[in-house]
Amino acid sequence: MDKRKKVVTKSFEDLPKTYSSNDVEKKWYKKWEGEKYFAPKAGKTGESFCVIMPPPNVTGILHAGHALDITTQDALIRFKRMKGYETLFLPGMDHAGIATQSKVEELIWNEEKKTKHDYSREDFLKKIWEWKEQYGGVIANQQKVMGASCDWDYSMFTMDPEANDAVRRAFVTLYNEGLIYQSDYIVNWDPKLQSAISDAEVDHKEVNGAFYHILYSVKDSDIKLEIATTRPETLLGDTAVAVNPNDERFAHLIGKKAIVPLCNREVPIVGDEHVDIEKGTGCLKVTPGHDFNDFDIGKRHNLEIINILNLDGTLNEHGLEWQGLPCKKARKGVVEKLKELELFVKEEKHVHQVGHGERSGVVIEPMISKQWFVDVNSMAKEAVERVEDDTTRFYPKGWENTYFAWLREPKNWCVSRQLLWGHRIPVFTCNSCEHQWADEELEPSSCPKCSTKDYTQDPDVLDTWFSSGLWPMTTLGWPNKERMEQRGFDKFYPTSVLITGFDIIFFWVARMMMMGTKFSNKVPFDKVYIHAIVRDKLGRKMSKSLGNGIDPIEMVEQYGADAFRFTLAAGSGYNRAINLDPERIAGYRNFINKIWNAFRFISPFLDLANKELPAKLDDQEKWILSELNDATKVVNESLDAFRYDDACSEVYSFVYDKFCSWFIELSKNTLNGDDQEAKIQRATVLKYCFRKITALLHPITPFITEELWGYLKEENEDLLISADYPEYDTSLNYPSEQVKMNKFIEVVSSIRFLRQSVNIKPKDEVEVVLLTDDEEASSYFADNMAGLQDLARAKDVEIAVKSTENPKKCIMKATTHTDIFLKLDGVIDLDAQIKRLEKDYDKTKKELDKIGKKLNNEKFMANAPDEVVTEVREKAASFEEKIKSLEEQIEQFKS
Structure with missing residues (x-):
């Protein structure tokens, strides 16, 4: 039954002045989850896409590494969902044998002054299950705070009966093939855990x-x-x-x-x-x-x-x-x-x-101990070959060497643990005839050799990595055919991408590859993206002793989930570490607020907008649409290649540096002008751009974009989470307009630089002379004169060819196409400016004289190292260039 309610488009009049991330995040996550937006749904591509969450420990709480996991996995799932794939982000939880048992042992000692030896096996396990139900799984709710769009109906615990069925099937199969054996072998022995x-x-x-x-x-x-x-x-x-x-x-x-x-x-x-x-x-x-x-x-x-x-x-x-x-x-x-x-x-x-x-x-x-081992040689060989032949590919590719390092010279895997919490080893020994066998039944009816019912099960449990190694298959229903059909095993297996850290390539990635190819004859995932390790701002590992840990939940409460996610994504590409600084999160929160405020500014005009772009666009509109189209191409390619950093950089640059800083500013005159047709056209382009911006950003910043989409969507459209992702559109290529507009931006930026260099107040208007032989640029400047004057705070702009005599009493900046002169007479105190320049000239001349003495000192030149001589010569050249520039400026101001 479809639980989704009709989504009503909001009125711009309802738009709050300030963005409240906490309120927005709670509202939208509740709606997404409650109305089953995370459930797999057939899309336009007819293809499926599955990411399985590395199951965090049931004892765990969200740390910075988990937050990076969630961000990169969820961004990819949201991206593919919008691209038209039937997506499944599959969550789960690991029983964490040692960690959980230790937690409960500590609890019963503190509360009852008892140890596990004071309980029967059954009673102690009951204590663990009680603890798990009461305290376990805190991290799942914290993952929701981060925006994880998992289908929580699929969630599985590694100790669930279905998982136990998979573990027993795998163990018994390997045992019967002679690949699991018991032997005295040297192991890492923990004397406290025993x-x-x-x-x-x-x-x-x-x-x-x-x-x-x-x-x-x-x-x-x-x-x-x-x-x-x-x-x-x-x-x-x-x-x-x-x-x-x-x-x-x-x-x-x-x-x-x-x-x-x-x-x-x-x-x-x-x-x-x-x-x-x-x-x-x-x-x-x-x-x-x-x-x-x-x-x-x-x-x-x-x-x-x-x-x-x-x-x-x-x-x-x-x-x-x-x-x-x-x-x-x-x-x-x-x-x-x-x-x-x-x-x-x-x-x-x-x-x-x-x-x-x-x-x-x-x-x-x-220590030597009798343990159960898996002979992994044949499975390891197969796992190596599947990466060598590119059936499974690593991103970045270099991490495959870490994977190969263990699998090419594998050691047999010790899978037994002397614990009570975990999957008990399904090996039984007959007390009558001493026959030993492995059995998928929890309680076999009798000894298969002598039929007696007097038998004993091995007391050990399996290494947690054994059940984790089966995880991609287990979560999709294996080995039960009915469950496999219900969960879409044939549709979602092999899974599409595994996203994890490099520290568990040996212990988890390799084991899943071995177990997957062994029991399904298929690799468990097509691609493996190895993300960075999160460190503190100084590059140190986060630890309690250093007190440098960052609590993701605190970051979300302080800055918002979107800002935190964007920070993590912006640092994620093919790098080995992310140095996480809360100040960077604060910086990206400003970016989130910038988007909100930009929308608030244009929102009063968006009711004028038409649904379709106009057939005829002006130069500025062609420029912004072409820049948006280029950004769309880069973001699509970057997310497909797990270059989250490039995707973030591109969309940030477009939104901040082009759309907000230039196009919205250039649109003010039009929006506030009297030309109604131009106003409608500009509102239409602004709305089109903002719709694309929210869609481009949604995988990384899902909450604010869904909130804004509520104001931007048409009446018949669903939530943004279900919308189409923007695609590159060749019809929106306007390269010549991009070239001309970029020259325009360069000129305005140069005028602003010149103003700042002589401390002209922002409100003061100036006179500008532009000398250029670029006819196309000259025409563009003239056509966009109102915008140029407004953005440069210029009361007059004269455009002429370069052969024109340079104006006097000006400061000047040259670009490759235009010489820009800013007239200073009547704007600043020229005498004071000349004195400042002359003082700078005298100081620079003294510095050059000092350098000149070194260059003229034969002893110094003969004995100084080559790199020192080179440095001195470069300094001399720099001072000479500065002196020449100062001379020209002084002469210009005096004439």
Whole structure:
């Protein structure tokens, strides 16, 4: 059922004097959403266009990066909607496993002094769902404040039953194909969360540490190997010492045994080219259980793996007398013991990067753990090929290198997490026959091998990126055929464009490409636009510690959503960062107000306007329509190429510098004149232009443009959100009028510059002489004399050819086509002006004399660097040119 009500055109008499962004934004969003303007609707192109919102965390609130996401995504959707596509902007929310569970754990501790261990799994999950219903999803309402034109009926949560169906289908398929397996492997272990976490959830921070130099004995010899490590406590898990086989110092020791200090374990000395001959001591302790590089060395040499840590990060039974201590405390004890045994050489202070849990804040421990992995090699190869053959294209193209960096040498993906909140791994083990299987059913009826009902489900949950990797398909109904039909899977998949930041190319974009090509045989999106990262005005990352964060909601309340959106869009193109300064937002708010005030000025005349442009236009009208047409072309091309910055620059320049500053000013005489026919024609052109301006701006500044459209639309027209986007029109090309008008603008601007240079008051009228041999320009100036005099505040303008004798007592400015003279006699105090020029002349002459002494100094010229000599010569030339100009002006004023 169509909920849309008839849209009534407003009367110009109702137009408020000042623009209230908050009132307008609330009004129009309510109408758009309530009357289903965001829902997909067939358009004139017969094509669909879909953008899927990267699902923000259910725990999240809107930050500057989200605001940029919304602005760029929504501007594109609004643009394509107006271009006649059936558009779908599809929202959603991510369950954010670690973040949400941490939030609830903190809540129950603060309120009840309990931990998750005090609850059953079911009761704790119930707590999380209660929290989600009460507090989760705040960001969705904030996205609406930013103007996101999503079809909220499509909104999905990654823990919804439909999403769970997709996750289980994908997992079971991969499991049955042998691409999901369980293995002991080294992972990022968070001791506080007591879970494996992904690389994306590890923050690397600079930490003051040290290299500890330790002596390892070579068995049956007097040789001592000096080994440097930042984590001496991990020697308790050493299972080898490695040297480079090309290192003449140590190659002869390969195959012998080394003695690990303290635990006196005999370990092999192996040759491995991973050891850097130039750096360090040339010898490397190998701890496969607690270092990613060492784990790889261990695999190459089939080394034993010893885990020395408990799940909470304390030392286990391999920790000797330090059992039960956290690593940092154990480190001190280990070093003291090494010193006591005279096996400690030295300590070198060292600043290095140490991984910390993004959510927990604790040091991440590389640790061997039994985890579930996805073999991604075949999927990664396919994902690479689809970008190489341009099936999916990156904008800017350079970001494909970041994408390739991981996919061309992929590591199998650890998908299990030791959490309670998330998609539980659908793997079951029979307690009778020990058969293990994956099942799409939430509760399988029995073991498929022995039919017993006594089985146990794996306690772990899946990495959040697993469900996110399926997101483009899941949100469009996959794998349920009925849901796929209802949601338009065949129409909207592959989606058209993915818009996101470069920081998750590895973790999300790559995974969606792998999962999409695997399960649908199609790429999940045709194009990927990687936008910039928002930083503060000084280019620093926004953070709580620096106190430099910008709250988008505060910016909207202070400046309006349109001004904030325009600021973000104006900074978005193919750049890597946007330095966001609230002063820029204030500047663009002035632009929004300028549009409002310009409309208020012309609105009393718009009732005169006809619906169609007149067949015969004057030169000024041809100029503005041609400039508008050019701007339309640039904006269309820019938005199609994700050059939001170019689109904003073009429309801003047209509206501010051409339409408002010149055409409206030039129209004042006509609108206030007695020629009714000319007045109607000018009102018609003004209304035509303003309709196009609001339409051009709508994708970026939707609220003010929809408000103004209410005054501009015809009775039978719908809202602007549903209107046609302006297109380039070859019939509105008037290049010769553009050339002539631009010369006119240059002359008026030059007169204004000359007035300002001698401090002539704005209200004072002047006499001007224009000398030009450009007959076309001369004729144009004469035809538009009223506008020229009005804009230049000139009581008289004389036009002559350049062979005419230059007028006296004037200041002059030359353009490529016209010499402009401003008469000063009777306008300013010429004697005072001459004295000022003579003073400037004397000062400049002294500066030239100083420079001349340097140029005449042979010693200076011989010894000074070339760049210094060049700079001195350039200064001399500049001073000489200035002196010549001052001499001419003084002579002119005296004659």
